[in-house]
Each structure stands twice: as structure tokens, then as C-alpha cells.
Amino acid sequence: MYNNCKPMPRLQDTSEEATYRARLRAWLSDNAPSIAKHDVDALKAWQRQLYEAGWLGLTWPAEYGGQGLGFRQQAIFNEEAARAKVPPSVNNIGLMIVGPALIAVGSEEQKRRYLKPILTAEEIWCQGFSEPNAGSDLAGLQARAVDDGDDYVVTGQKIWTSNSLIAEYIWLLARTDPAAPRHKGITALIVDLRSPGVTVKPLRQITGEAEFGEVFFDEVRVPKANRVGAENDGWIVGMKTFTRERANISVSLSVRLQQQFDRLLEGIRGRDVPLDTQQAREVALAYVDSQCLTLTCERLAGRLFGFESSVVKVAWAEMNQRLQEIGISTLGPDAPLLPGGGFDQAGESSSTWGTEALSETGESFENSWQFGYLRSRANTIEGGTSEILRTVIAERVLGLPRK
Template sequence: MAHSTKASAQSALGELDIDMSDADTAFADEWSTWLDTHLPAMHSRLAEADSAATKAALSREWQSLMAAGKWAAITWPSEFGGRNATARQQLLFYLTSADRRVPPLAGRIGLNLCGPTLIAHGTPEQRQRFLSPMLDGRHVWCQGFSEPGAGSDLASLRTRGVIDGDDLLITGQKIWTSGAQQSDWMFALVRTDPDAPKRHGISFVLVPMNADGVDIRPIRQMSGDAGFSGVFLDEVRVPLTNVVGKLNDGWNVTRTTLANERAILFMGQQLALTATLRKSIALAKTPDPHGNRAADDPELRDRIAQAWIDVELVRLNGMRNLAKVLSGNEPGPEGSMSKLFGQHVEQHLHELALDLGGEFGILDRGAADAPDGGKWALGWLRTRASTIGGGTSEIQRNVLAERILGQPRDPWADA
């Protein structure tokens, strides 16, 4: 029988005492050893990449390499190329990945969202067809959920799928589709029974992005980025065999998630906030072109101290939820608390960084005196959307009001 040992891990999440079985130790050692062999070369190649296209190709290549080692989707069952990783092993994997600066995978949206859905609800034929190329990066996926009139109230979606023989003819529009330009497939919610109640009559459909009638239009944001797109669908013909689960039962299909991964997702947010705070402190200590240091301003020092406290609160709340999962319980509403508070902390951190840069803080990329090459002005612009993406602050407040305070649901939610 495997025994349990106590191991400590120092990271941006603080000093963690983790009860590790022999299997956990072997898992962590194998992951670290694999990175020793493969990661340095990929870091070097990414550093030398001189274009976005080259970096995108390397990202797919890295995913293929990780898939070959069964590291691309560790929570998937082993029969589909995963490792059946426990929540504790996910934690160890994430901590090592952050510490070693493991590059992100090109197909992480498919791996984290669509893959588990296919494993839970897909037919054997769908799993055989889609999971392997999703795993190794041959197929990159995007999510077609939000619409111009159906964001927070997703069940109000209006994209329609009309049955035509053995096919669906899909017409409508999806918005804020991350990575659509680089994606091969989209998993989308489509209304296939317009007469059914709001949460019924919706189907989960797999749509090839190169199909006739698919029009991808990148959305240029005020930061200059165009990572999101509008996807227009004009009678796109998709076989009914691409419907996952039962026709008109897509709302229930989409509720399939990996509970343990939800609890651990806070670590990405926490590590990003900690990195931003550390860089802000370094900026405060650096003299501007006039020789002035923000660190000498007592008001700015107070704001840095408050930012540290806020980041620490995000960490502690996330660890509380993680402790539930590691104890075998379901994650609670702490996830919404982390999202709500963390997204506002992210905005405040970038506002602080602009002020730490003084009169030079608002200079954009390319300006000679822009602090850190203009990254803070860019970051401030990007974080204006932090309270919208991935679930608005209003939605998170609703979740907390209903699940903690016992308040009734909004009338529109069941309309």
C-alpha cells in the first residue's frame, strides 16, 4: 500500500504542505524529468521565433510532444491519452509548470472543455474521430457560445440549426470567440427547437471552421489586439452525427465540467497577479528619466501594500476551495468569489502600475521612454475587459447571492 508523505512546495502560492503518496511522488518526479529532457530546447526555439505564425506552429509542435508523453491532458482517462490525474497531481503539475515556465498549449480550449465533454457524452465514433487530433494539436478548437444578444444570459442564444435530411443547416452569429482565426473546429451551442422552453431545444454541435458559410471576422480592440473574432454562420451544413449527446439536450451537455480542474484554475489567476505585482514593485524602484522613484512616494507605497494584501486574499480564498477538493468534496462558491474579486484586483494592479510610471506610464509601445516597453499601458487597456470575460462581475454576484445568501434567482434567468 502506498504511504503518505508530507512535502513542501514554495511557489507564488506560498509555502504549501502537501500530503503525497508514492504515486504522487512518482508522478511529480516523472513530470520534472520529462521537462528536463524536452523543455530547454523549446524555450530556445520560442525565444528565437520572429513571427506570430512561427510561435503558433511551435505551440502546436509542443502540444504534440506533450501528448506523446501523455502530459497534454493529464485529467483525461488513460485510454484516451491522459493519466487519470487526481486533484493533488493536478496541483503538483500546475506548480511545476508555473515554476518551469512551461509554454501554453495551442489547443488548451479543446483539451479543457470540449475533450471532457466528448469523453462524457460523445459516441464511440466521435471520440475516435476527434479526441486524438485534439490531443496532439493537429486540430485546435474554439468555443462558440456567446452571441451579441446572449452573453451573460447564454440560454437566450438565437443561432439556429434546421434539420435538412441527415444534416443541420446552421445560421447565426457567435461573438468574442477566442482564437477563432487559428482554430480548425468550433464546438457551438445551436437552437434546434425554437418552440421549446428557454433551456431546452439547444444542441451541442461540432462545426468545422473551413466549412462553406463560415465567416471569421477578427475584432480589433482598443489595445490593438485581435485575439477575439465574430463568427458568422450562413446555412453552414453540418452532419447530424456532429451533434454531441441528444438533439435538443445541449444545455445539459455543456454543464459537463471537470470539478477538480475548476477548483485549480484559480492558480493561473493567482500566479499572474503575483507576477504583475512583483513587476510593479520593480517598476516602483526604478528611477524614471527624471531620476524620480515611485517608491519614494508614501501614497504609492500604501497602494502597493494594499495590492499585496489583495493578491494574498485571492490566494487564501483559492486555497480554501482547493482544500475542499483535496478532501474529496465538491468545490463551492469560492470560485465565483475568486473570479469576482480577482478580476477587480487585476484592474487595480494595472492602474497602480500606470501611476508608478508617473508621466511616462501612459506611453504606448514604441515610445522611447515608455516603462518596460509600454507593457503597462497595453496591460491597462486589456484589463478593461477583465470584469466581462469568462463570466461578468454581475453574474458572479448573482451566483454568490443565490448560493450563499439564499436570494431568489433573477426573473430573466427562468423566463
């Protein structure tokens, strides 16, 4: 009676890309494991398996352990990995932010030292940019790095630092020249989180999880060899982290969005209770909008750079929140506890913790609509808030006059 909402055929694979896609799809279908989201050791082993099979570091130069391929192959990987519902990447910040930035601006020694262990997940990274008084206004950051012989001495606090509870290294922005204009006195540093004077404390989110933490630095000595780029050039170095790899996640997000929409439809059909006119209208409109977003992502896959990626980020974040809200409001009184709204991967996603009601049915809390709804609140904040990104779109993409 219903058509399945499959994405339309892709618009743009060359025959070489189609072959690459087919080989990858077959490998993922044979190898994608089922791993509990909190099983860090298993997630590291999975990343290593991907690396050894040649599916990681696709655009990174071969001399640093990469594959030396193009951004289209990276986009194809992101899309197929999402389609195969592979486990989340345990070192996503290393792979998407730190690695590409080191390739762009790191010293030869830093590239040789740090890139391969990022790929193999031997060293997990986090990103220390945000502070309690510097989020959207990143140039207001106050963590200090004071020149002292061969070292900098770092004192201050970072917040909302994803993966800091499992990371060995932090990619840090700190102020080296408080007298300089705000954007000009900042320096980028690699800091070993096991150094004396570092304290990491978990921050619990509304979902109950602690994906991120607070990181405190109390006179932490950081060798000057760990500076990335020139002293006081940290703003420019930081901006290099907004790379094409990051922009390319849009294609995997759009596949996940489509899967989310399919699960919403399954849930609605499973209830066999007709929707009222308003609910049906919302579902239909969400279908139209999610198809537009998916097709836009497919059209731009591998070709979406810089500020334009903000368009997809805003649209995806708000679309995901809408789908979650529709799920909660259309699936009936027990909607929050039903499976299908949250974290999903190949096979059964057995969580290490969950609500009693869900575990009785063998389902994890992380796969519930309640989890998905609560987690989606962060989508319009993480990676740049929607308000800030709208300003970026107005000023940098559309060229409207700046304030």
C-alpha cells in the same frame, strides 16, 4: 532591505504529490521554450512535446490518450507551468472546455475521433456560445439549426469567439426548437469551420490584438453524427463545459498574479522614487489581498468545483485589474512603456510586432504595462462577467433567495 514576496510554503502536497511536482518542475526547467505569442506552429509543437512527455490530458482516461490521474495532479501541473512561465496553451479551449465535455457527454465515436487531436494540437477548437444579443443571457441565443435529413442546416452568428481565427472546429450551441422554452430548445454541435458557408472575421481588441472573431454561418450543413448529447439537450451539455479543469486554472492564475506583484515591486524599487502615502497604502493592501487569494487558491487546488470557482474568478479578475492600475499610477510618466506588465514567459518574449520605443529596448509591447492594463479590462467580462458571477455566488454558493 525588502523582503521578496514569495508565496508561503504550500499547505498540502502528500509525499507522492511532492515527488510528482519535483519531477515536473525539473522537466519544465529543462524544456520550457521561449515562443512568440503569435507563432502558432511553434506553440502547437510545444503542446505536442508536452503531450508526448505525458504532461497533458492528466485527468483524461488512458484509452483516449489521457494519463488517468487525479485533479490534484492537474492543479500541480497548472501551478508549476505558471511558475515556469511556459508559453500560453494554443488549444486551451479544446483542453479545458471541449475535451472534458466530450468525455462527460460525447458518444464513444466522438471521443475516439476528437480527443487525441485536441491533446496533440493537431486540431484547434473554439467555443461558439455568445451572440450579439446573447452573452450573459446565453439562453437567448438565436443561431438556428434546422433538421434536414441526415444533417442540421445552421444559420446565424457567434461573436467574441476566442481562437476562431486559428481553429479547425467550433463547439456550437444552436437553437433547434424555437417554440420550446428558452433553455429547452438548444442543441450542442461540433462544426468544422472549413465547411462551406462559414465565414470568420477578426475582431480587434483595445490592445490591438485579435484574439477573437465573429463567426457567421450561412446554411452550413452539419452531419447529425456531430450532435453532442440528445437534440434539445444543449443547455445541459453546455453547462457540462464548466468543469473542474476550468476551475483548476485558478491556481495558475494566482501564481501569475504573484509574479505580476513581484514585477510591480521590481519596477517601483527600480525607480528609486519614494511613493506617496496613498500609493504605498494601495501597494500594501494589494499585497495583503493577493496573498489571501494565493493562499485560498493553494488550499483549494484540485478541490474547487462548480459554482465555488466563481469566488476565485471574481477575486482574481478584480485583483489583476487593481495591480495593473497601481502599476500605471506608481511607475512614473513612462509607466505604460515599461516592461513587466503584460504577457510574460520563460526567457525573452519576442513579439512579432511592437511599438518602436519598446523594440528599441528589445522589449515587446505585449510585455508592457500598457498592454497588461488594456488586456486586464477583459478579465471581468470573459468567462462570465463579475456582475453575473456575484449573483451566482449569492444564489448558488450562499443560498440567498433568488430574484
